Amino acid sequence: MAGIGRGLLWTLLLVLAAVLGVVVWARATSAPQVSGDVTLGGLSGPVTVTRDAWGVPHIRAQSDEDAVYALGYVHWQDRAWQMDFQRRVVAGRLSEVLGEPALAQDRFLRTWGFQQAAESVLPALSERSRSLVRAYTAGVNAAMGQGKVAPEFRILGYTPEAWKEVDSVSWSKLMAYDLGGNMEDEVLNTRVTQRLGQQGLDEVTAPYPADGPTILSGDELAKTGVRPAGGLDTASLSTSALGALQAHLNAARELGLQAVPGKGSNDWVIGGSRTASGKPILADDPHLALTSPMLWYLADIQGPTLKAIGASIPGLPAIVIGRNERVAWGVTNTNPDVQDLYIEPADASFTQRQETIKVKGGADVTLTVRESRHGPVVSDAGAADVGPRVALKWTALQPGDTTMDAFMGLNYARNWDDFKTALSQYVAPSQNFVYADVDGNTGYYAPGRVPLRNGWDGSLPVSGDGSREWTGYIPFEGLPHTYNPADGLVVTANNKVVPDSYAYNLGNSRNWAEPYRAERITQLLTARPDGLTVQDVKAVQLDTVSLVWRDLKEELLATQPDGDLSRQALELLRGWDGDERADAVAPSIFEAWLMQLQKMAQDELGNSTTLNSLSVLRQLQADSELCRNAAAQVQNCAAELSASLGRAVDDLSARLGSDPSAWTYGKLHHVASNHRAFGNVGALAWLFNHGAPTGGGTNTVNVARPEQGTFNQTHGPSYRQIIDLSDLNNSVFIGSLGQGGNPLGNHVSDQQSMWTEGEYLPMSTDAADWGKVKTLTLTPGK
Known part of the structure; x- marks a missing residue:
């Protein structure tokens, strides 16, 4: 036995040595050069790239083009x-x-034509933007020429192609899909009206509360008046069309692009009258899919006139969210209705294109894509004998998109006028931009192309016979905005933008996120009318108190338990303050129960239907028909509350054991930053995925909605920043994971523990704040 044991030990040691050898080899062949000197063509002068203790590059160049080349x-x-x-x-x-x-x-x-839309962008851009895109493209290809190969390329066995200028604008089209449009709403609304009638829309997707906070008040609006009448249309989709559209939505979900209840972002700007320094503080935390590597890349870019620091997106040649030496900005999703589905008449004309999809290990696939005057036909697979075709019209697919000009302009903006001029070029996805400058000014603008509709509200598909056409876009000057608001505060959290006195229609009453985050942020910021500091703002960004619990508490605690576990769970909830801390038990019970209640419409509408928190509340308060489930012998909402609590505690017991006092939230709720390609590949997932226990929940300010079925946090604050306009180098930021993409590198996940613990990095251009550094000099060559 001892001999067998020694033999097994030697085998394990040899395997371990082999694995370590592969890791060492892989790191040596894929790790980038981060210090020393490298000679590169395409530069006009030397550039230094100083990576700080967290791998954030601080770029110093003698021309703006060289700075962007280095990015x-x-x-x-x-x-x-x-x-x-x-x-x-x-x-x-x-x-x-x-x-x-x-x-x-x-x-x-291919059907939607994202690549074609991206290719139409470059000719529309200004010469400054084109010049910077060219420089960025040259920098990417220079790095590619250094011979370092990412592990994913080795695993999949291919060599990446040279970077092209169109590649530097293309990802913005997918961001526009992820952050804008309502095709998914139109599909759901069609299913709802077919099953429950038009009155069912407000049951399944609750309208925004009449007393809910709006970003701008009536007296802050640039224009008010009477909006054109808009109502629900009667056009409907066939079963086959619904199936085809759902297939597109399912494919988007596989890519991590989907509407998620509670998904959104927060940003706000505080005027100097409310701060300790007398100058503004601006905060932002965009809520997006948490992936490995993380979406954002922190960077500091300094040329003669381009001086920006903040969050960039690899592939795009600009700081997307951040500040320069005078101006700071943040963004959240506005989410106006910018998509419409058109049911084309039998005599409609179409153009078509052939797409050849190459398939690794298989034969090429040919796809025929048809387009009407409205846009791509998204209801068929190219067959000639399908029924009425449904086309998609969407602002992000229209030619002449100058959004890249807008972001470049923000990087250079010196004041509010420059800021507005830049945003006048913005197309999609529409965003809430908050603004502050070193002179003490604050502001807000919601740019982007928003269609003008006359006679319908965009909730449902419409006829393509010409009776339901866009008549233009809301003029830039008429878009929601304010400058130096009297109350010194602008808060956005994907909530309703404007009151009903606004002269235009941004979307129907179901378009906006629930008001909970906006209400909580405003509550915390106004609790102290002045003297606010960066530390105070950190506490707001990290807040995990659930106002959803506040609203549901009365209904939930009146539930009749159906067993001992349910009784114990209710008792644990009774004294809870609503703070969804990772070390508390009550959040596990609350979120598991809410998860079950969000399914109450699935017997009517299918398993993909999930109600938001506000809709759950409305059903319970009204003893709605959606609570009833004949197959489960549930006759009313009281019975549904008992049954759903029973299902929730059974689920928790199976996951965490039979003792409810041990059901701490952090055991159940983990951030899951998973790799897009290898996240579900068992042999590789351990290397590429990253997780950690987290607090927060559905619609908390520090949003961390548990995923149905897993309780994982797959979406959340992908980046946080707080900018102090009284001392710009006192600003802070943090990403959700790390700067590196290489799973074997030093900076792949070194920000995650700081992010989960509520810590930040210095958002500073001062080398004294960078910690230990490594400097790489890029020297011009032939």
Whole structure:
């Protein structure tokens, strides 16, 4: 036995040595050069790239083009796989490297024409933007030429192609899909009206409360008046069309692009009258899918006139959220209705194009895509004998998108006028931009193309016979905005933008996120009318108190328990203050119960239907028909409360054991930053995925909605920033994971523990704040 034991030990040691050898080799062949000197063509002068203790590059160049060249260089060094994957997504070329399992996604992407939309962007851009895109592209290709290969390329066995200028604008099209549009709403609304009638829309998706907070008040609006009448249309979709559209939505979900209840963002700007310093403080935390690598890449770019620091996106040549030496900005999703489904008449004319999808390990697939005057037909797979075709009209697919000009302009903005001029070029996705400057001014603008509709509200598909056409877009000057508001505060959390006195229609009453986050942020910021500091703002960003619990508490605690576990769970909830801390038990019970209640419409509408918290509240308060489930012998909402609590505690017991006092939230609720390609590949997931216990929940300010079925946090604050306009280098930021994309690198996840614990990095251009550094000098060559 001892001999067998020694033999097994030696075998394990040899395997371990082999694994370590592979890791050492892989790190040596994929790790980027971050210090010393490298000679590169395409530069006009030397550039220094100083990476700080967290891997954040601080770029110093003698020309703006060289600074952006260096940004492209470091983006590829640290995020090569992410950049290649993103451009493959836009182009619908995943099957080339992932094989047949990615074919449905490629069909969706090719049908919608994201790549064609991206290619129409470049000719519309200003010369300054084109020049910076060219410089960025040269920098990416210079890094690619250094011979370092990301592990994903080795695993999948292919070499990435040279970077092209269109690749530097293409990902913005997928961001527009992720953050804008309501096709998914139109599909759901169609199913609802077919099953429950038009009155069912307010049952399944509760309208925004009449007393809910709006971003702007009536006296802050630039224009008020009477809006054109808008109502529900009567056009409907066939079963086959609904199935085809749902297939597109399912493919988007596989890519991490989907509407998630509670998904959103927070940003706010506080005027100097409310702060200790007398100057503004601006905060932002965009809530997006939490992936590995993380979406954002923190960077500091300094040229002669381009001086910006904040969050960039690998593949895009600009700081997307951040500040320069005078101006700070933050963004959240506005979510106006910018998509419409058109049911084309029998005599409609179509153009068509052929798409060839190459499939690794399989034969090429040919896809015929038809387009009407409204846009791509999204209801068929190219067959000639299908029924009425449904086309999609969407602002992000229209030619002449100058959104890249807008972001470049923000990087250079010196004041409010420059800020507005930049945003006048903004197309999609519409965002809430908050503004502050070193002179003490604050502001807000919601730019983007928002269609004008006359006679319908966009909730349902409409006829393509010409009776329901867009008549233009809301003029830029008429879009919601304010400058130096009298109360010194603008708060946005994807809530309703304007009161009903606004002269235009941004969307129907179901378009907006629930009011809980906006209400809680405002509550915390106004509790102290002045003297606010960066530390105070941190506490607001990290707040995990649930106002959803406040509203549901009375209904839930009146529930009749159906067993001992349910009784114990109710007792644990009775004294709870609503704070969804990771070390508390009550959040586990509350979120598990809410998760069950959100399913109450699935017997009517199918398993993909999830109610939001506000809709759950409305059903319970009204003893709605949606509570009833004949198959489960549930006759009313009281019975549904008992049954759903029973299901919730049974689920928790199976996951965490039979003692409710041990059901601490952190055992159940983990952030899951998973890899887009290998996140579900068992042999590789351990290397590429990253997780940690987290607090927060559905609609808390520090949003961390548990995913149905897993309780994982898959969406949340992908980036946080707090900018102090009294001392710009006193500003802070943090990403959700780390700067690196290489799973074997030093900075792949070193920000995650800080992010979960509520810590921040210095958002400083002062080298004294950078900690231990490594400096790489890029020297011009032939």
